[in-house]
Every structure is written in C-alpha cells, then in structure tokens.
Amino acid sequence: MRIMGYSGGVSVSNFIFSGCDTVELAKKYGTPLYVMSEDHIRERCGEIKRDFINKYPKTKAVYASKAFLTKEMARIIKSEGLGMDVVSGGELYTAIKADFPMEDVIFHGNNKTKDELTLAIKNNVGRIVVDYVEELDLIEEIAKEYNKRMKILLRINPGLDIQTHKYIQTGQKDSKFGIPLDNIYEVLEKTFSLKYIDLLGFHFHLGSQILDNESYIMAVRIMADIMKNAKGKYGFVTKELNTGGGYGIPYTEEAGKDLNYFTDPIINEVDKNCVEYNLERPLVIIEPGRWIVGEAGITLYTIGNIKKIPKLKTYVSVDGGMLDNPRPSLYGAKYQAVLANKINEPANNTVTIAGKYCESGDILIWDLRLPKVESGDILVVFTTGAYNYSMSSNYNRIPRPAVVMLSQGKDRVIVKRETYEDIIRNDI
Incomplete structure (x- = not known):
C-alpha cells in the first residue's frame, strides 16, 4: 500500500x-x-511560496483556516508569511489571540452577524468579503460608528456546477453563497454610493475537494468579463481578484496534484484576459486550506x-x-x-x-x-x-x-x- x-x-x-x-x-x-x-505543513507553505508567490508578481496566498485552526496553527501560518481567511467570529477571535496580523486576514461568511462584523471592524481586519447586498448597509453602519473605511471584496457566484459532492459545492447557480451574476451591477452601484466602504475587487469560490483545473479557468473568464464591464460602466479598476481555494488532495487511491496544477492555469487565464480586455492585472489571491493541512x-x-x-x-x-x-x-x-x-x-x-x-x-x-x-x-x-x-x-x-x-x-x-x-x- x-x-x-x-x-x-x-x-x-x-x-x-x-x-x-x-x-x-x-x-x-x-x-x-x-x-x-508541522514538517508537512511547512513543506506545503514552502511550495506555495516557491510555485506561486515568488513565481508570479502581484500574488498573495491566505490559509483557509476553517480546515484546521488553533492558536498554534495560526502562529505557524504567521511565521510562514501567509495570510489567513476566517469565516466566523470564533475563527477571527482565535487569530486575534494568536497575534496574527489583522491586515492579512480576510473575513468571509454568508451571514455575518453584527457582533462579528463589529469585532472585525474594531480590530482592523484586512478585507471583508461581502456575500449579499444588505451586508453593505451593515458594514457601512458599523464602519461609520468607528469612523473607519473598510476594504471589501464582492463575492460573486459564477454559476458553475463542478465535479465534487453536492454538499461541498459553493459556486453553482442555486448556491447559498455569493452575489448572483444577474445582480452584480446593481450591487456595484450601491457599493460606489457608500462613504465608509472601499471596494478593491472580487472573489469567487467554487467548492471543496476539486480535482480538475478547468472550472477555475471558466470562473476566471466570467470574472474578467465583470472586471471589463465594471471598468467600462463605472471606470472601476479591479485591484484584487480572489480565486478562492478548494484544491483537492488524495484520500484513497486518487493521484495528488501539485499546487501549480491549479495556480498556473489561473494566472495564465488572468493574464490573457487582462491583455485582451486592456485591464490592469490585479493582485491574484488564492485560499488553500485542505491542500495545506x-x-x-x-x-x-x-x-x-x-x-x-x-x-x-x-x-x-x-x-x-x-x-x-x-x-x-x-x-x-x-x-x-x-x-x-x-x-x-x-x-x-x-x-x-x-x-x-x-x-x-x-x-x-x-x-x-x-x-x-x-x-x-x-x-x-x-x-x-x-x-x-x-x-x-x-x-x-x-x-x-x-x-x-x-x-x-x-x-x-x-x-x-x-x-x-x-x-x-x-x-x-
């Protein structure tokens, strides 16, 4: 065996x-x-730096902490120079107590509570990923109270069905996550009208335990079209594109995939579309979790x-x-x-x-x-x-x-x- x-x-x-x-x-x-x-975790972090961060300009990797998070895990990720994504007040609190740099934390979630968003804003979390239009009002309200301008990404649902278990799909049309494609420009207009919100770009996440790279290529094409239209309609220049994580690993007899199996096509597709649409190449972010631990x-x-x-x-x-x-x-x-x-x-x-x-x-x-x-x-x-x-x-x-x-x-x-x-x- x-x-x-x-x-x-x-x-x-x-x-x-x-x-x-x-x-x-x-x-x-x-x-x-x-x-x-810890040896294996650090080996994987080293691969991320070698084959993604150091290989390509304007890239960033954040650890998807929902896969496994303790204070010690947060300290290891901090020492490796990666960022962290959190999806709850508890994960955010763990990062705070581990003295993780808040500017490197990305806060996700499809139903963040007011208390959770307040904790994030008070502690100057680096990015809030907005999952639905009403969340903008809540962030604006809290940010105004603390007189802070919060950096956000809009999570877009690309409407793609991918080959993984239905319980761990997140990018299909009827997903509970993300802003539907039909609503994106309405949400953009609202975002630009708010005083305490600074939109940096977009985010997508397709699911978990994904073993092929084609779905990432298709999602980047959809996001590039949004980036092009946002520039044409509103003059908005996308500074960041977060492509999520979900990279699969072998559990039984399936073959494992190196990181660059996923990241090389993502970067190539981003670069190609930016050239085609005359767009400034944004910072490209990945969020591996399972793949690391x-x-x-x-x-x-x-x-x-x-x-x-x-x-x-x-x-x-x-x-x-x-x-x-x-x-x-x-x-x-x-x-x-x-x-x-x-x-x-x-x-x-x-x-x-x-x-x-x-x-x-x-x-x-x-x-x-x-x-x-x-x-x-x-x-x-x-x-x-x-x-x-x-x-x-x-x-x-x-x-x-x-x-x-x-x-x-x-x-x-x-x-x-x-x-x-x-x-x-x-x-x-």
Whole structure:
C-alpha cells in the first residue's frame, strides 16, 4: 500500500509518522488522538511560496483556516508569511489571540452577524468579503460608528456546477453563497454610493475537494468579463481578484496534484484576459486550506470490540468515530487506514471500521483490508488534517480528542484533551 504524502517510513514493527512512532504516541497521549505534522505543513507553505508567490508578481496566498485552526496553527501560518481567511467570529477571535496580523486576514461568511462584523471592524481586519447586498448597509453602519473605511471584496457566484459532492459545492447557480451574476451591477452601484466602504475587487469560490483545473479557468473568464464591464460602466479598476481555494488532495487511491496544477492555469487565464480586455492585472489571491493541512494529519484509535456476522461482515469498533470525523457520515468521504503496530503484516482480512457512537451511520471506513485485527491494536487513519478537528462535536457527551503537533521527530500538545468537566462547564 502506498502511504500518500507522509514524511517518515516504517520501523521494525510500528508505523512512523513525521519521525515519531505512532504506537508510542498512542501510549503517551491516549486515543482517539489527532496528530499533525508541522514538517508537512511547512513543506506545503514552502511550495506555495516557491510555485506561486515568488513565481508570479502581484500574488498573495491566505490559509483557509476553517480546515484546521488553533492558536498554534495560526502562529505557524504567521511565521510562514501567509495570510489567513476566517469565516466566523470564533475563527477571527482565535487569530486575534494568536497575534496574527489583522491586515492579512480576510473575513468571509454568508451571514455575518453584527457582533462579528463589529469585532472585525474594531480590530482592523484586512478585507471583508461581502456575500449579499444588505451586508453593505451593515458594514457601512458599523464602519461609520468607528469612523473607519473598510476594504471589501464582492463575492460573486459564477454559476458553475463542478465535479465534487453536492454538499461541498459553493459556486453553482442555486448556491447559498455569493452575489448572483444577474445582480452584480446593481450591487456595484450601491457599493460606489457608500462613504465608509472601499471596494478593491472580487472573489469567487467554487467548492471543496476539486480535482480538475478547468472550472477555475471558466470562473476566471466570467470574472474578467465583470472586471471589463465594471471598468467600462463605472471606470472601476479591479485591484484584487480572489480565486478562492478548494484544491483537492488524495484520500484513497486518487493521484495528488501539485499546487501549480491549479495556480498556473489561473494566472495564465488572468493574464490573457487582462491583455485582451486592456485591464490592469490585479493582485491574484488564492485560499488553500485542505491542500495545506489535509495530508499533514492522521488520527489514532484503539481497537475495541470485534463483531463477526457470519457470511456478512466483520465490524471492528474503535474508541472514536463520527464525533472526531463526521465526514464519512455527512457525505460518504472515504479514507485509508493501517494498523500501526502491524504495519509489516499482510492485509488479508476485510473489515468495516465502526465508531462507538449511538448512530447506525457511525461508520468510518467500509470494507478495509487489514491484517488480523485484535482488541488493543492501534488504527491509523490517514489524511485527517482537514475538517476533522474543525467539525468535531460532543454528541453523546463525549470529550473531544487532544491534538498533538510533530516537528523534526518531537511531539507537543497544542490542544488539550477535553474532560467530562469540560462537557458540563456551561451547564446551569
């Protein structure tokens, strides 16, 4: 089996991840356990700088923090010189508390509350991405109160159906996100009439886990037409074009894509259209999230009950499940896994990995090939760095796992394991 994108290798009997023995990590910290590789995260950030920021003029990359955000993750992204996009007051507050430079923060969201926008404006957030026309009035009201002129982008819905799960599409015609193409010039006129808003340009986002680049090319063409018309109608020069993120990664057997598979066509199409329409080339922004952290994470579980249903199925239950990884239950996400303590043994058995929670849909992996499984074995599930910790919950009143960060063969806790006291902390 090919282990996709992970630093480390195989010891005599245990799986090594980012220079650390995963069985020993399970013993030291307990399971379930989220494990993140700082080495891999920094490697991906380096690729972004080499193949995008340093390769092309007038470019910027911001990390889509909804994929995975802690104070330590914010500090790593800050040290790498990337910006950050946030989609809630909680993500913004995390960035503030991690002393992340606010001028490098982009604030998204299809229904930002007044409190969230106030937090953003008071703290001088770098950009607010406006998702609907009425949001302009709310920003204007708050910005006037604080006597600040806020820089914004308009999020445009390009009306493109892309090849990914419908739950993670964001750019189709009936999406809840963005300003429909039919309304864009009405919104532009309103934007230009406001005193405390400074429009810099446009934003689009097509979805998540996208594995082809053609949809980005089509979206850039649509945005270039808007840029041309905005200049012709209003004399508006687009200073920034945010092309979103969504770059897919391999979870099972699909091939991984380098960053430049996505970014080279985006830049080429922007340049071509700007020349054709006689437009000034704007700053081009990308927002990778999953692509940075997805393969940087694994989750460790301890095998518990093994239930054999003759001639039908063998269920192998672990001490976690849909609370620490809801993606299989939400939209059928697929994962690969191995037994950390039996990494060299032949995978001759087919089993289904079940979670411990009170839902029939709590299945992590169907029909997984593993060596002979025994209670107490340590299961390693790969590619859990994105949208696992971020989407975790306390259903069944179960505490969330700890998060451990690995760097150059050393481990450190960056999020403590929750306790039962944490579960009842806010109860009255």
